[in-house]
Amino acid sequence: MRAFRVAYDGRPFYGFQRQPDVPTVEDAMFDALRALGVADTVPEGYAAAGRTDAGVSALSQTIAFECPDWLTPSAFNSELPKSIRAWASAEVVPQFHATHDAYYREYVYHCYAPTANLALAKDASQRLSGENDFHNLTPDEDGTIRDLDIHVLQDGDYLVFTLRAGGFARNLVRRVVSLVHGIAVGNTPMEKIERVLSARPLDGPEGVPPASAHPLLLADVGYDCEFEIEDDAAESAESVFRDMRIEHRTRSRVAREITSHLE
Secondary structure: OEEEEEEEOOOOOOOOOOOOOOOOHHHHHHHHHHHOOOOOOOOOOOEEOOOOOOOOEEEEEEEEEOOOOOOOHHHHHOOOOOOEEEEEEEEOOOOOOOOOOOOEEEEEEEEEOOOOOHHHHHHHHHHHOEEEEOHHHOOOOOOOEEEEEEEEEEEOOEEEEEEEEOOOOOOHHHHHHHHHHHHHOOOOOOOHHHHHOOOOOOOHHHOOOOOOOOOEEEEEEEOOOOOEEOHHHHHHHHHHHHHHHHHHHHHHHHHHHHHHOOO
């Protein structure tokens, strides 16, 4: 049994979990394993750390399954699209389960907020940290009690949120960010947190919408095993995401050129 660390750009995909008729990260990985002759369908023992939503990216998504010794991260990458890169792996016990054996998951969210009050954002984040029933911040009906650790810092025009927990209900990270951002920019009163954490359901316009998906990154997943970074695979991943960064900077300059003539 081997576990792999996988980074991906979530924008081209309709989420991580495979779905009929639309591209997903999981489908692309299964296609690669099929092309490599590792498995015709889902590999034996397969599990993943989590299921990211459409548009959400990852640095340390973790998958594990039975595979031959020659399947290194670089070998895996040879049949993966460039937007998905394996970069580290670990030999794990046969009973290892990438979902159940993870003892924490950590997300980072880059929230554009040039007018945000950092003190308010920190206060709101502290009030939401700890064990609470977050049923008003997720469409899930079960598993809504979570123990969250939330930190926020300011980086130029951005609030950068780091959220860690044993697991996350659907949309929870993005709705927490949406709520804290609203408070930090003065659109939402701090008292809204008490209402959100109350037992009474929040419906309709009172609800908290999720923040956008694309600024969210699955940054880390904790396990009791040591992952070995493969230099060639990590270099490949770094090259892909460096090129993406250059592309976005160039597109930003073009957008700035257009807006400069429209002001």
